[in-house]
Every structure is written in structure tokens, then in C-alpha cells.
Amino acid sequence: MDEIIQQIRDPKxxxxxxxxxPFHGYLSTGAFIGIQMFNIAKKVLDLQDGERIFATxxxxxxxxxxxxxxxGATIGNKGLKIADSGKMAVIVNKRAPxxxxxxxxxxxxxDPDRTKKYPELHAWYxxxxxxxHKEAIRDLIKAGEDAYxxxxxxxxxxxxxxxxxxxxEKCGESFVRYGEEVLxxxxxx
Ligand SMILES: [Zn+2]
Numbered sequence: 001m002d003e004i005i006q007q008i009r010d011p012k013x014x015x016x017x018x019x020x021x022p023f024h025g026y027l028s029t030g031a032f033i034g035i036q037m038f039n040i041a042k043k044v045l046d047l048q049d050g051e052r053i054f055a056t057x058x059x060x061x062x063x064x065x066x067x068x069x070x071x072g073a074t075i076g077n078k079g080l081k082i083a084d085s086g087k088m089a090v091i092v093n094k095r096a097p098x099x100x101x102x103x104x105x106x107x108x109x110x111d112p113d114r115t116k117k118y119p120e121l122h123a124w125y126x127x128x129x130x131x132x133h134k135e136a137i138r139d140l141i142k143a144g145e146d147a148y149x150x151x152x153x154x155x156x157x158x159x160x161x162x163x164x165x166x167x168x169e170k171c172g173e174s175f176v177r178y179g180e181e182v183l184x185x186x187x188x189x
Contacts, residue, residue: 030062041092111149
């Protein structure tokens, strides 16, 4: 893998890889795809460094991590959601202006029609052959944005519910309730 990284000349991309590797554990193909998707979103949405972003990843696999470590969109700060459909795709948007119920975002996906031109990447993507991360990433570097298709989409802004704290009548622990429930979800199940 090191020899692949050494071929990268873009210092910004190298810095991003340096941040993603310890966070994710290693440079996987999916994590590299996440980095490239983050950079497309950054460019198209004209994101400034440190600007708040919201990302909805369509898979749990690798992809969410670059958005957490490079974009600061985490599960805990509600910047990151996973809508798992098993797709190598992400929707990214900025914070909506006050009072708006929707905001323009970008949906980016790794497009099999485009990865066709890059045999190792394509075989990795469709799982039709044994391809190492090294080989797949080599193709991703070659392809750059050419492996992706993206379009602008409307993203609904989630309605902020009033937070009420309830004591569960069964286990006695406190929990956040949004409706009329008197038992926590653990005790309801
Ligand atoms: Zn309970």
C-alpha cells in the first residue's frame, strides 16, 4: 500500500489519507472512496474548511469514516446518518438556512457504468474477482472523479422535536420520550 501512497502527488489528499488511516484502521478501498466523495462534495457545495456538514451514507461499510474524520460529521453530533441500502453512495448537504424545511444537497455514487473502464476497481466493486485494496485504490487514483456520478437533490431538514424526560414505570431509568410512552423502549420490546 505504501508504494501506492507514495505515487500520490496531491499534498491535500496525502494529508487526508494520514487522518483517515488511524481512524479507520487502514486504507481500505471503501475509505478511499469516501475521501474522494468527500472531496467532490466539498468542491460542488463549495464547503469551507471546518464548515458544518451533514452526510447520509447509504452503507455502513468504510464510507462513513472519512466523513467523520475529515468532515466532522459524526453520529454523536447528528452530522452523520446511515440509511443502509448497501449502496456505495452518500448525500451531503450544508446546514439549512433558518426556517427552511429543505436544503440542496449532492448525492454521489460509485457508478458501475463508469468503473467499467477500470478493470480492477470494477471487479472489486462487483465482487467478480479477487482484487486487493492496493489494486482497487490504484484504479481509483487513476479514475479520480471519473468513477462517480452525482446530482443535486433536495434534502428534508429533520424537525426538531421537544425533548421530554420520562422515568420508565418498569425499570425506573430515565429516557428521552417523544410521544406519550411511559415505558422505555427496552421495556416495551
Ligand atoms: Zn424501562
